[in-house]
Amino acid sequence: EPEVTQTPSHQVTQMGQEVILRCVPISNHLYFYWYRQILGQKVEFLVSFYNNEISEKSEIFDDQFSVERPDGSNFTLKIRSTKLEDSAMYFCASRDRVPGNTIYFGEGSWLTVV
Amino acid sequence: AQSVAQPEDQVNVAEGNPLTVKCTYSVSGNPYLFWYVQYPNRGLQFLLKYITGDNLVKGSYGFEAEFNKSQTSFHLKKPSALVSDSALYFCAVREDYGQNFVFGPGTRLSVLP
Numbered sequence: 001e002p003e004v005t006q007t008p009s010h011q012v013t014q015m016g017q018e019v020i021l022r023c024v025p026i027s028n029h030l031y032f033y034w035y036r037q038i039l040g041q042k043v044e045f046l047v048s049f050y051n052n053e054i055s056e057k058s059e060i061f062d063d064q065f066s067v068e069r070p071d072g073s074n075f076t077l078k079i080r081s082t083k084l085e086d087s088a089m090y091f092c093a094s095r096d097r098v099p100g101n102t103i104y105f106g107e108g109s110w111l112t113v114v
Numbered sequence: 115a116q117s118v119a120q121p122e123d124q125v126n127v128a129e130g131n132p133l134t135v136k137c138t139y140s141v142s143g144n145p146y147l148f149w150y151v152q153y154p155n156r157g158l159q160f161l162l163k164y165i166t167g168d169n170l171v172k173g174s175y176g177f178e179a180e181f182n183k184s185q186t187s188f189h190l191k192k193p194s195a196l197v198s199d200s201a202l203y204f205c206a207v208r209e210d211y212g213q214n215f216v217f218g219p220g221t222r223l224s225v226l227p
Binding site: 004031033035040041042043044045048050055056091093099100102103104105106107108 | 146148150152154156157158159160163165166202204210212213214215216217218219220
């Protein structure tokens with residue numbers, strides 16, 4: 001069964017450093033998402049991406065965050081200058097064009113900022 | 115703006131007993147409703163969804179959910195709980211014309227042997 005893959009599974013970074021989290025969505029999917037989850041708590045929406053542009057973003061997704069689809073397969077989340085409070089599990093998700101279909105999540109990238 | 119409430123942080127049930135995990139939602143348009151399960155240190159796995167049609171939907175692992183438009187609820191149910199059902203359960207809603215999936219705060223289900 002096709003799946004969303006994410007790398008790295010875990011990254012430790014120093015405060016102020018840039019981090020790039022990578023995702024390979026399911027191949028025929030057209031809508032891409034990033035969510036984050038702090039300490040197994042609420043799943044928070046960050047951004048959605050369609051047709052090579054951001055379609056929606058939350059208040060969390062400030063100027064320190066950016067997303068990119070550099071080629072036909074990867075979807076990346078960049079945090080320019082990490083803060084301690086960015087420590088979380090970051091989930092990538094994708095879905096196809098059929099209205100009402102679910103989004104499929106990757107296994108997550110655990111980011112620890114020290 | 116859409117929102118989801120899961121009024122119980124924790125649900126405990128004995129193995130073999132029926133379980134219910136509650137979810138209520140608020141949307142402007144027509145709702146698309148979803149349940150996901152998360153096991154420790156894993157991603158969210160899709161269980162079932164309601165888009166239109168029959169109010170009772172069946173999903174993976176014997177779970178089902180009932181859409182109630184008047185009560186704006188979408189409670190998750192299973193007739194006979196298993197210890198392996200112990201996990202974190204998330205309800206999510208998407209408006210039919212939107213893209214964003216909004217998740218509830220999650221309910222931790224513990225099934226006791």
